[in-house]
Amino acid sequence: MGRFVCAGLIAAVSLATLVGCAPPEVDETEAQRWQTRARVEASSQYDVLADLASSTSTESDPDGVETFTFGEPLVAVDELVVGCYGAPGETATASWRIRTGSTWLSGGGAEIECDGSLVTVQAMEGAPERVNAAVVEVIREGEPRQFYAALVGETGP
Structure with a gap:
């Protein structure tokens, strides 16, 4: 009888441990609504050159990388406005x-909280003013989360 109680206790503890390790749930419908609100907020406050609403990728699976191409007149990218919608305490790395x-150059990047707030990441000092393309990526390890990113700047002469 003692063996069965001990085996049952071990199974219960193991199950509780596994449940405690599961990633927090995020309401995908609400995450998509947040993306729509983020796009409206960014377009009303900034000169958006290009934007993207997607899911985060991982280092080993870069599906969330997006390339934007700009024709004449070329653009100057001043900053990246970006946000991630996830569970409390989760973070992602946004870069462009x-x-x-x-010639490809680093635009900038930062670690951001996946708390639904939009943050501004400034361009690297001395960024060129005649940009013909940009790549944006938002990466996090773990469960994919929804993000919104907007390249902000000016169209050239």
């Missing part, structure tokens, strides 16, 4: 690269 001519 810019292309001038055929």
Whole structure:
């Protein structure tokens, strides 16, 4: 009888441990509504050159990477406005690269909280003013989360 009680106790503790390790649930419908609100907020406050609402990717699966191409007149990217919608305490890394001519340069990046707030990540000092393409990516390890990102700047002459 003692063996059965001990085995049952071990099974209960194991199950409780596994349940405690499960990633927090995020309401996907609410996350998509948040993306829509984020797009409206960003477009009303900034000069958005291009934007993206998608799911985060991981280092090993870069599906969340998006390339934007700009024609004449070329653009100057001043900052990235970005937010991530997830569970409390979750973070993601947002970054972008810019292309001038055929050369790719780092635009900037930062770790952001997945708390639904939009943050501004400034461009690197001395960023070129004639950008013909930009790549945006938002990466996090763990469960994918929804994000919104907008490249903000000016259209050239």
